[in-house]
Amino acid sequence: MNRSALARIPGLPALFGFGCLVVSILAFEILIRAGVINRFIVPMPSQIAASFERVIIEEHLLERFVLTFKECFYAAILITLVGVSLGALLHRVDLLRRATETWVAAAASAPTVLMYPLFLVIFGRSSTTIIMMAFVAGLPPVILKTIEGLSGTRRVLINVGRSFNLTQSQMFWKILFPAAMPTIFVGLKLGLIFTLINVVGVEFLINFGGLGQLINDLAERYDLPGTYAAICFVILVSVVFFVVIERIERWLRPAD
Amino acid sequence: MSVASMATTHTAKTSAQDSAGLLVLDDLSKRFPTPEGTVVAVDHVSLSVKQGEFFSVIGPSGCGKSTLFNVIGGLISEYEGNVTVAGERITGPHPSVGMVFQEESTFPWRTVIENVSFPLEIEGMPKAKRYEKARHFIHMVGLDGFENRYPSELSGGMRQRVSLARTLASEPKILLMDEPFAALDEQTRLLLGDKVLQIQEELKQTTMLITHNITEAVQLSDRIMVMTYRPGKVKRVVDINLPRPRTSEIVGSDAFGHYVAQIWTDLREEASRGLTEDEGRRVTRATR
Amino acid sequence: MAETGRLRQAAITSPLLSPVTLVRLAIIAGVLVLWETIAASGWLYRDVVPSLLAIGRAIIALLSSPEYYWHLGVTAGEIGAALTIGGLSGLLVGLVLGGSRFMGKAFEPYLYYLGPTPKIIFFPIMIMWFGVGPASKVALGTMSCFFPIALSVAAGMRQIDPVLIRVGRSFRLKQWQMAWKIYLPAMRHPIINGVRLGLGVALIGTLLAETKLSNRGIGFLIIQAYSLFDMPRMYAMLIVLFILSIGANALIGRLGGLDSIKRL
Numbered sequence: 001m002n003r004s005a006l007a008r009i010p011g012l013p014a015l016f017g018f019g020c021l022v023v024s025i026l027a028f029e030i031l032i033r034a035g036v037i038n039r040f041i042v043p044m045p046s047q048i049a050a051s052f053e054r055v056i057i058e059e060h061l062l063e064r065f066v067l068t069f070k071e072c073f074y075a076a077i078l079i080t081l082v083g084v085s086l087g088a089l090l091h092r093v094d095l096l097r098r099a100t101e102t103w104v105a106a107a108a109s110a111p112t113v114l115m116y117p118l119f120l121v122i123f124g125r126s127s128t129t130i131i132m133m134a135f136v137a138g139l140p141p142v143i144l145k146t147i148e149g150l151s152g153t154r155r156v157l158i159n160v161g162r163s164f165n166l167t168q169s170q171m172f173w174k175i176l177f178p179a180a181m182p183t184i185f186v187g188l189k190l191g192l193i194f195t196l197i198n199v200v201g202v203e204f205l206i207n208f209g210g211l212g213q214l215i216n217d218l219a220e221r222y223d224l225p226g227t228y229a230a231i232c233f234v235i236l237v238s239v240v241f242f243v244v245i246e247r248i249e250r251w252l253r254p255a256d
Numbered sequence: 257m258s259v260a261s262m263a264t265t266h267t268a269k270t271s272a273q274d275s276a277g278l279l280v281l282d283d284l285s286k287r288f289p290t291p292e293g294t295v296v297a298v299d300h301v302s303l304s305v306k307q308g309e310f311f312s313v314i315g316p317s318g319c320g321k322s323t324l325f326n327v328i329g330g331l332i333s334e335y336e337g338n339v340t341v342a343g344e345r346i347t348g349p350h351p352s353v354g355m356v357f358q359e360e361s362t363f364p365w366r367t368v369i370e371n372v373s374f375p376l377e378i379e380g381m382p383k384a385k386r387y388e389k390a391r392h393f394i395h396m397v398g399l400d401g402f403e404n405r406y407p408s409e410l411s412g413g414m415r416q417r418v419s420l421a422r423t424l425a426s427e428p429k430i431l432l433m434d435e436p437f438a439a440l441d442e443q444t445r446l447l448l449g450d451k452v453l454q455i456q457e458e459l460k461q462t463t464m465l466i467t468h469n470i471t472e473a474v475q476l477s478d479r480i481m482v483m484t485y486r487p488g489k490v491k492r493v494v495d496i497n498l499p500r501p502r503t504s505e506i507v508g509s510d511a512f513g514h515y516v517a518q519i520w521t522d523l524r525e526e527a528s529r530g531l532t533e534d535e536g537r538r539v540t541r542a543t544r
Numbered sequence: 545m546a547e548t549g550r551l552r553q554a555a556i557t558s559p560l561l562s563p564v565t566l567v568r569l570a571i572i573a574g575v576l577v578l579w580e581t582i583a584a585s586g587w588l589y590r591d592v593v594p595s596l597l598a599i600g601r602a603i604i605a606l607l608s609s610p611e612y613y614w615h616l617g618v619t620a621g622e623i624g625a626a627l628t629i630g631g632l633s634g635l636l637v638g639l640v641l642g643g644s645r646f647m648g649k650a651f652e653p654y655l656y657y658l659g660p661t662p663k664i665i666f667f668p669i670m671i672m673w674f675g676v677g678p679a680s681k682v683a684l685g686t687m688s689c690f691f692p693i694a695l696s697v698a699a700g701m702r703q704i705d706p707v708l709i710r711v712g713r714s715f716r717l718k719q720w721q722m723a724w725k726i727y728l729p730a731m732r733h734p735i736i737n738g739v740r741l742g743l744g745v746a747l748i749g750t751l752l753a754e755t756k757l758s759n760r761g762i763g764f765l766i767i768q769a770y771s772l773f774d775m776p777r778m779y780a781m782l783i784v785l786f787i788l789s790i791g792a793n794a795l796i797g798r799l800g801g802l803d804s805i806k807r808l
Contacts, residue, residue, distance in 0.1 A: 006646050007644075007645035007646040007648075007649055008645075013645075013646050013647075013648075013649030013650040014649065014650065014653070016646070016650045017649075017650035017651050017653070017654065020650070020651075021654070041672050041673060095563055095564065095567055096567060098564045098567075099564050099567040099568045099571065100568075100571070106790045109740075109744055109789070109790060109793045110786045110789055110790055111744070111747050111748045111751060111785070111786070111789055113748055113752065114748070114751055114752070114755070114763070114766065114782065114785060115782060116755075117755070117766055117767055117769070117770035117778060118770075118778060118779075118782065120770065121592055121770065121773070121775065121778075122592055193660045196660075196662070197660065197661070197662040198662075200662040200664075200665060201662045201664045201665070201752065204662075204664055204665055204667075204756075205664065205752060205755065205756055212662075212665065215665050215668065216668070218668075219668030219671075224672075227668055227669070228669070231665055231666065231669070234661070234662065234665055235658070235661050238660065238661040238662065239657045239658070239661070242657055242660055243657065329714055330713075330714075331710060331713060331714070348716075349713050349714050349715070349716045351716065353714075354714070355710075355711075355714040357707050357710060357711065359705070359707040360707070361705075361707045361708060361710070361711050363708065363711075363726075363729065363730075365729040365730070365732065366729075374715070374725075375715050378715055378716075378717060378721060378725075426715065
């Protein structure tokens with residue numbers, strides 16, 4: 001009772017959570033300074049903060065960010081265009097959908113990113129490998145959610161369309177597609193998250209491109225504070241990315 | 257039992273002081289603090305339900321019926337006044353009170369027979385014995401042959417019968433039901449009413465039904481208490497002198513219509529008050 | 545889930561040559577023919593698209609080599625350890641976050657937003673902490689699967705139908721009976737689903753770590769095939785890996801009754 005009353009005070013739980021985060025960072029700082037934690041394994045939080053400037057200037061952090069962002073952008077365009085069209089096709093041709101939907105679902109749960117050495121052979125150590133890998137990993141949820149959204153259109157809306165004698169294409173663009181938008185965006189959200197994870201991950205793994213390669217470089221040079229700072233930056237970027245997508249999704253969702 | 261009951265209720269001055277009452281509410285009040293001020297959900301309610309009696313509480317939405325249900329069931333343990341079952345004050349869920357909830361409350365991960373035998377399993381009864389007993393109650397609610405089905409394979413009416421059988425299996429002294437058929441269609445509701453009448457006849461089960469449906473209340477009850485809209489007080493208690501055993505056929509009779517009209521006259525005032533206070537969106541259902 | 549159910553039903557009613565089966569066979573045949581044509585034509589660089597025969601031979605060679613099973617065992621052990629550690633800590637954290645509104649509001653946003661970040665970038669740190677051996681792979685797998693499991697459990701705990709808790713109270717269940725007979729079974733779907741998601745990401749985390757730096761495990765074998773440019777072997781390993789992971793995923797789903805109404 002007492003605690004649930006506390007939970008209702010606006011901002012207090014969030015403040016408590018943030019406080020705990022700050023306290024644990026401070027605790028690390030103190031423990032490392034005291035020598036309890038080896039400073040050659042975990043650098044001091046203050047050191048990490050201090051190395052941000054160096055990483056930004058010397059390692060061209062912002063240029064690498066732009067490169068990573070571009071790769072994500074191209075992959076996002078690809079999964080949107082291909083995923084939504086394939087979803088619409090499968091929705092339209094029911095037999096094809098019934099034959100392949102489980103395959104797509106299986107592909108969604110398969111560890112496709114393990115195919116990166118294969119892509120490396122086909123496309124070489126290049127941005128194409130990264131973009132294609134992100135595209136393959138992000139595609140299945142978009143297809144699945146597009147099918148789900150289109151076939152989940154309420155019967156009565158379709159009947160409204162029929163009553164106005166809409167053509168097939170009018171029916172799709174004026175009724176089915178707008179009705180399916182919120183669901184399709186759920187798929188796009190998943191697809192974009194996979195895209196970002198795979199872009200950064202493959203950059204790191206094949207040591208090519210933007211932020212992922214930066215982490216790999218810094219780690220290979222045993223630049224501990226730099227590595228930690230770069231990882232913090234990537235986390236920051238993905239959290240901001242995720243929050244933005246969430247906002248857009250909420251904005252697209254009809255008020256209900 | 258009567259000694260205990262006298263001892264705990266002797267301060268009351270109302271007619272509720274009936275030593276034959278199995279369930280006695282003595283000057284019960286329940287207030288809730290809300291940001292807009294205190295809401296009096298139940299206001300000085302006294303009543304007594306006799307052994308074997310079928311007692312209904314009817315009132316418009318928002319009259320505190322559900323609060324009454326939660327207090328008697330022991331899910332709300334703080335209240336003013338006194339509530340006793342067989343002379344014992346209710347301070348939490350009581351072994352003598354069996355509750356059937358308005359919402360769908362079967363366990364989706366248990367088959368019908370596993371659901372119905374649940375209270376017996378809690379008592380620690382061996383499997384063979386509790387299944388035998390559960391079968392008896394499954395038969396009673398007319399679900400023979402569905403023992404090994406899961407709730408998701410049953411209709412809404414059948415699931416409510418599973419809930420009823422599960423509660424009956426705990427062999428409560430008082431069966432307490434909160435609008436158990438509210439979510440069902442009218443025909444199903446009437447037929448389930450028949451089932452309840454039949455069970456009532458067979459077990460002589462003391463029952464308290466909370467409802468907003470007049471037909472249902474008159475069809476099943478020996479006595480009906482009409483509650484007022486906020487604060488929930490006793491408006492009137494009506495004796496239903498319709499012959500037993502009853503079936504749903506009684507719904508067409510003149511006497512039945514007379515009772516319905518009489519209760520509706522009382523209820524209408526309260527329901528209108530609720531409606532004007534913009535609380536009565538669901539009240540229209542009570543007019544059926 | 546409903547889709548697969550319907551599919552299975554369709555398959556039962558007309559076992560062999562339903563239109564769906566025909567379309568599937570046609571697609572598979574089409575892909576294989578196209579593949580073989582490309583392989584034979586030599587349009588792509590040598591061996592990028594090896595002939596089906598070569599891949600088939602590689603799969604047989606793989607499955608009949610004891611060495612492969614040893615590496616498979618190493619990887620399976622790493623994933624198992626990751627899933628155990630990450631799963632138990634995720635369950636614990638999920639129960640705390642789901643059970644208390646205050647704790648949920650205080651810490652869940654962090655998990656929610658950290659969950660979908662790329663975990664593989666932590667690998668350099670894991671190597672510094674746990675060395676280059678299997679421990680760093682287990683650590684990465686643990687990190688990966690902790691988040692989805694904790695979030696699923698927390699959400700599952702909040703989604704329990706309150707009337708079921710009232711039913712439990714009305715029958716006067718003791719605390720452990722509430723946990724064992726109401727909370728746990730009511731949460732079985734979110735828990736199983738969390739484990740399923742967790743297995744998927746633990747597998748990815750562990751294997752990617754193996755491809756980056758290790759001398760054992762399936763990930764190591766894959767990257768070894770890459771560096772030796774043994775494409776048929778790489779295809780064989782990817783095919784077997786996908787079949788295994790999709791199978792494990794479906795198995796957990798089946799055990800948890802996710803695609804049927806049957807119980808746990």
